[in-house]
Amino acid sequence: MAVSALAIHEALADVVGHEQCLVAAPDLAAHAVDGMVPAAVVRPGSIEEVSRVVARCAAERLAVGPRGAGTSLALGNPPRRLDVVRELSRLGAVREYVPEDMVATVEAGATLAALAAHFGPHRQMLTLDPPGGGARSVGGVLATHASGPLRFRYGTGRDLLLGARFVQADGTLTWGGAKVVKSVTGYDVPKLLVGSLGTLGVLVEATLRLQPIPPASRSWRLGFPSREAAAAFLAALLDSPLQPDRAALLDAAALRRTGLTVDPIALLLSIGSAADAVEHQGQALGRLAGEHGGRSEPLADTAWAGLGEALDGPIVLRAAGEPRRLLDWVGEAQAAATRAGAEAAVVAQPGHGVLQVAVREGPDAGRLARDLVRPLRQALEAEGGSLVVERAPVELKRECDVWGYIELETLAIMKRLKSEFDPDGLLNPGRFVGGL
Amino acid sequence: MALGPQILRALEDIVGPAGLVVSLEGRLTYECDMHTFYKGAPDAVTLPESAEQVAAIVRLCRRERVPIVPRGSGTGLIGGAMAPEGGVMVAMTRMTRILELDFPNRCATVQPGLINLWLSQATRDRGYFFAPDPSSQMVSSIGGNAATNAGGPHCLKYGITVNHILGLEVVTGAGELVRLGGKAHERPGYDLTGVMVGSEGTLGLVTGVIVRLTHLPEGVKTILASFPTIEDASETVSAIIRAGIVPAALEMLDEVVIRAIEEGIGAGYPKGAGAVLLIELDGPTAEIEAQSGPIEAICREHLALEIRVAQSEAERALLWKGRKEAAGVFGRLTPNWLLQDAVVPRSKLPQIMKEVAAIGARHRLVIANVFHAGDGNLHPLICYDDRVPGELERAKQANEELLGACLRLGGSVTGEHGVGLDKRASLPMQFADADLGFMARLRRVFDPDSIMNPGKLLPSHPACGEGFRPAARPLPAGTWI
Numbered sequence: 001m002a003v004s005a006l007a008i009h010e011a012l013a014d015v016v017g018h019e020q021c022l023v024a025a026p027d028l029a030a031h032a033v034d035g036m037v038p039a040a041v042v043r044p045g046s047i048e049e050v051s052r053v054v055a056r057c058a059a060e061r062l063a064v065g066p067r068g069a070g071t072s073l074a075l076g077n078p079p080r081r082l083d084v085v086r087e088l089s090r091l092g093a094v095r096e097y098v099p100e101d102m103v104a105t106v107e108a109g110a111t112l113a114a115l116a117a118h119f120g121p122h123r124q125m126l127t128l129d130p131p132g133g134g135a136r137s138v139g140g141v142l143a144t145h146a147s148g149p150l151r152f153r154y155g156t157g158r159d160l161l162l163g164a165r166f167v168q169a170d171g172t173l174t175w176g177g178a179k180v181v182k183s184v185t186g187y188d189v190p191k192l193l194v195g196s197l198g199t200l201g202v203l204v205e206a207t208l209r210l211q212p213i214p215p216a217s218r219s220w221r222l223g224f225p226s227r228e229a230a231a232a233f234l235a236a237l238l239d240s241p242l243q244p245d246r247a248a249l250l251d252a253a254a255l256r257r258t259g260l261t262v263d264p265i266a267l268l269l270s271i272g273s274a275a276d277a278v279e280h281q282g283q284a285l286g287r288l289a290g291e292h293g294g295r296s297e298p299l300a301d302t303a304w305a306g307l308g309e310a311l312d313g314p315i316v317l318r319a320a321g322e323p324r325r326l327l328d329w330v331g332e333a334q335a336a337a338t339r340a341g342a343e344a345a346v347v348a349q350p351g352h353g354v355l356q357v358a359v360r361e362g363p364d365a366g367r368l369a370r371d372l373v374r375p376l377r378q379a380l381e382a383e384g385g386s387l388v389v390e391r392a393p394v395e396l397k398r399e400c401d402v403w404g405y406i407e408l409e410t411l412a413i414m415k416r417l418k419s420e421f422d423p424d425g426l427l428n429p430g431r432f433v434g435g436l
Numbered sequence: 437m438a439l440g441p442q443i444l445r446a447l448e449d450i451v452g453p454a455g456l457v458v459s460l461e462g463r464l465t466y467e468c469d470m471h472t473f474y475k476g477a478p479d480a481v482t483l484p485e486s487a488e489q490v491a492a493i494v495r496l497c498r499r500e501r502v503p504i505v506p507r508g509s510g511t512g513l514i515g516g517a518m519a520p521e522g523g524v525m526v527a528m529t530r531m532t533r534i535l536e537l538d539f540p541n542r543c544a545t546v547q548p549g550l551i552n553l554w555l556s557q558a559t560r561d562r563g564y565f566f567a568p569d570p571s572s573q574m575v576s577s578i579g580g581n582a583a584t585n586a587g588g589p590h591c592l593k594y595g596i597t598v599n600h601i602l603g604l605e606v607v608t609g610a611g612e613l614v615r616l617g618g619k620a621h622e623r624p625g626y627d628l629t630g631v632m633v634g635s636e637g638t639l640g641l642v643t644g645v646i647v648r649l650t651h652l653p654e655g656v657k658t659i660l661a662s663f664p665t666i667e668d669a670s671e672t673v674s675a676i677i678r679a680g681i682v683p684a685a686l687e688m689l690d691e692v693v694i695r696a697i698e699e700g701i702g703a704g705y706p707k708g709a710g711a712v713l714l715i716e717l718d719g720p721t722a723e724i725e726a727q728s729g730p731i732e733a734i735c736r737e738h739l740a741l742e743i744r745v746a747q748s749e750a751e752r753a754l755l756w757k758g759r760k761e762a763a764g765v766f767g768r769l770t771p772n773w774l775l776q777d778a779v780v781p782r783s784k785l786p787q788i789m790k791e792v793a794a795i796g797a798r799h800r801l802v803i804a805n806v807f808h809a810g811d812g813n814l815h816p817l818i819c820y821d822d823r824v825p826g827e828l829e830r831a832k833q834a835n836e837e838l839l840g841a842c843l844r845l846g847g848s849v850t851g852e853h854g855v856g857l858d859k860r861a862s863l864p865m866q867f868a869d870a871d872l873g874f875m876a877r878l879r880r881v882f883d884p885d886s887i888m889n890p891g892k893l894l895p896s897h898p899a900c901g902e903g904f905r906p907a908a909r910p911l912p913a914g915t916w917i
Contacts, residue, residue: 098781098783099678100674100677100678100782100783101781101782101783102677102782103781123680124680145622155595155599158627158630159595159599168870168874172870173870174868174870174871174874175867175868175870175871176871176874176875178779178847178848178866179781179846179848180779180780180781180782180811180812180846180847180848180851181779181782181811181812182587182591182596182779182808182811182812182813182848182851182852183779183848183849183850183851184584184585184587184596184634184850184851184852184853184854184855185848185849185850185855185859185863185866185867186855186863186866186867186871186872186875186893186894187631187634187635187875187878187879187893188585188598188630188631188633188634189631189871189874189875189878191598191627191630191631192626192627192630192631192878194627194630195626195627196626196627200626211682212680212681212682213680215680215726235540238540238542238651239539239563239651240651241563241651241652241653241654241719241720242720243719243720243723273719273720273722273723273726274722274723274725274726274727275726276722276723276725276726277719277720277721277722277723277726279722280720280721280722281720281722318622320620320621320622320623321620322541322619322620323540323541323542323619323621324538324540324541351542352621352622353541353619353620353621354621354622384618384619384620385620386620386622386623386624388624403624403625404624406624406625407614407615409612409613409614410614410615410616410625410628411625412612413608413612413614413628413881413882414625414626414628416881417626417878417881420877420878420880420881421874421877432625433624433625433626434625
């Protein structure tokens with residue numbers, strides 16, 4: 001580290017004020033990342049302050065870790081350096097919102113729950129709903145490319161982020177994209193920021209596409225006696241003109257954790273549309289489930305918010321493979337967890353081939369890495385998929401890279417991007433793919 | 437620049453004699469895209485048959501510092517697929533195959549030269565289609581759609597091209613052959629696929645595409661509503677969106693366009709109306725029925741003269757034929773025109789349409805309008821006659837004022853056509869120096885030697901503007917907007 005903790009504090013307090021620059025040991029310990037304790041925590045109160053904080057850190061060659069609501073800091077390899085944690089929780093304003101445009105420009109620290117409360121009275125919503133995500137900041141959700149059941153109809157942050165204001169590594173405030181729903185002017189810079197874990201720039205303001213809240217909505221829980229039955233149903237559903245808006249797939253352990261009726265496998269589906277269409281499609285869903293040995297029961301809308309319970313715990317793996325193989329991967333994940341002696345629950349995204357495996361009780365990191373992470377990852381990667389260790393104690397992260405393999409030529413391009421936009425490696429260094 | 441014999445021989449070694457065009461008359465075929473205002477023939481045209489050949493061409497050109505211009509079907513509207521500095525054009529017209537239809541994964545793997553519509557035709561019987569539907573879809577290529585991040589009427593509901601691309605095989609300007617994304621919907625690392633889409637061939641060449649296939653909707657309903665004035669129609673659009681209804685498509689045609697279409701191809705649009713809205717709903721039948729009532733009510737509240745629902749697939753196709761071939765009939769109205777593609781926030785539609793009319797009146801020019809009203813993507817066609825002294829200048833002035841008005845309302849320079857040569861000088865109206873600087877650096881990461889489609893997409897390249905003479909007819913008949 002180039003400068004003393006005291007000097008860091010003085011430099012940053014100069015920008016944000018002393019009360020927004022934390023240096024007391026307990027505060028710093030509370031903001032540690034993978035056990036690495038920063039020398040200061042800074043909480044800028046405006047976009048301009050973020051820009052000045054980042055510029056000041058760049059001038060002092062200080063490594064800056066991002067923090068939104070602080071709920072997803074587990075994602076990433078252990079930091080290579082961490083001098084300053086820059087928290088954006090004070091940036092929570094909705095800066096522009098014209099309901100008729102179905103577009104809103106919001107600050108990165110705004111939580112999903114706060115935004116839902118803001119747009120709801122206009123019968124509109126931001127369709128990002130990662131499990132347990134109400135308290136998450138929109139900037140964090142975008143930076144981690146988090147998604148939830150609504151992805152089934154509306155996609156992810158990649159599809160919803162129209163424009164982005166961000167701070168480059170040297171503090172330069174920069175804008176990319178547009179504030180209208182359709183634009184191809186210049187490169188699609190916002191795409192570069194989604195899922196980049198704050199390693200290319202600091203997202204401070206997002207312009208997002210909103211959707212109307214459907215006039216009627218109902219949810220169902222479709223239970224199946226086996227993975228095979230659920231797979232056949234899912235294939236038939238995806239090959240039909242039915243249009244659910246939310247979808248999640250849970251195994252028995254996940255159902256148990258969320259307090260739902262337990263079956264070997266269940267799909268949670270909701271349909272949002274005109275009331276008549278909801279009824280029609282609901283009946284069609286029930287019939288289709290019946291044809292595949294499933295049974296349908298109504299599900300309370302509140303059940304969706306409970307998905308976070310299933311994924312609660314110290315270790316979460318995120319696997320992605322070909323969508324048609326989803327149920328096979330659920331089985332592979334369960335089997336690998338059993339071999340590793342771990343108690344695991346699986347929550348998956350039907351139609352997208354993505355599954356999260358939450359491990360609660362388990363053996364030591366070495367065995368988890370050997371019997372669960374590595375074999376499952378190897379199998380997925382062999383078919384063009386991936387396995388990311390989304391949350392884990394640092395011991396497990398040291399056993400296996402968090403992100404897995406990336407083709408060398410592709411990684412070379414990513415490294416060039418990083419060295420172009422953060423040549424000194426100060427933005428969240430070490431945490432992203434390939435140690436970027 | 438002329439290419440030396442060694443380079444030509446090396447190119448021929450890569451693509452074979454049948455894959456290389458060097459004759460003057462052959463090269464002139466490739467001197468412009470559908471924006472014939474901008475002309476520049478390449479020194480050689482290559483017609484590769486594989487990604488490996490494309491990679492070999494790029495490596496050769498990089499070594500020799502020769503510009504590369506990618507080209508799909510050449511139906512772009514921005515002066516993108518032409519060679520202002522000469523060099524080697526890489527046209528994808530021999531890479532047109534569907535490599536795989538994978539219905540269980542709801543995706544297809546195709547070569548970049550595949551015509552957009554062919555994919556929907558090949559998947560329709562199985563209940564699927566490729567959602568991006570630029571009006572040029574019967575001739576434009578999927579690689580070109582990816583390069584320009586093409587839109588189309590139905591992107592109001594289904595999203596633009598980038599929302600339908602899962603993976604790309606790309607040769608970067610640095611000569612790397614890489615596979616980005618894939619059938620799995622997530623992959624760790626930066627979203628290079630997302631950055632590549634819409635980069636107009638300035639970062640690399642797309643040699644393969646994995647696209648999403650979308651299930652056909654259960655039902656479709658196409659409604660044509662005519663209005664006394666374009667303001668009434670604009671207010672109707674805003675009211676529909678305000679009511680929380682997102683139709684599959686929501687298109688507007690003004691009086692001038694209606695007249696031209698009826699005289700040209702006769703789509704059955706009501707003559708004499710001030711504006712027509714073409715509204716399409718698709719999805720579950722019950723949902724369509726529930727939405728069409730309120731839409732018709734909104735139309736009536738805004739003084740609709742007539743509301744007509746297409747009663748058959750033939751009638752529906754005819755209504756769309758009028759829209760999709762609209763630009764092709766403009767030759768009936770005016771010898772020349774300038775075309776805009778700016779976007780405004782959709783709530784500003786009534787306001788911008790008033791401004792368009794005022795700008796036209798001020799410059800004594802007819803401005804015709806046919807556009808994607810639902811997402812605020814305007815296509816004003818500024819009509820002029822270059823035989824009348826001063827008209828071109830007035831048209832250019834009107835064009836600038838219109839763009840300025842859109843951007844003042846919070847809009848964007850281009851909604852779906854792209855930047856190319858045509859709009860790059862306008863980018864500073866939307867982006868600050870820091871924003872453009874970021875994009876220029878992004879470009880360098882992929883194209884360290886500045887050989888990929890030089891002079892396009894970003895402003896202030898040395899090749900700016902000089903040397904391009906206006907052609908007699910800026911947009912030929914058979915243009916799609």
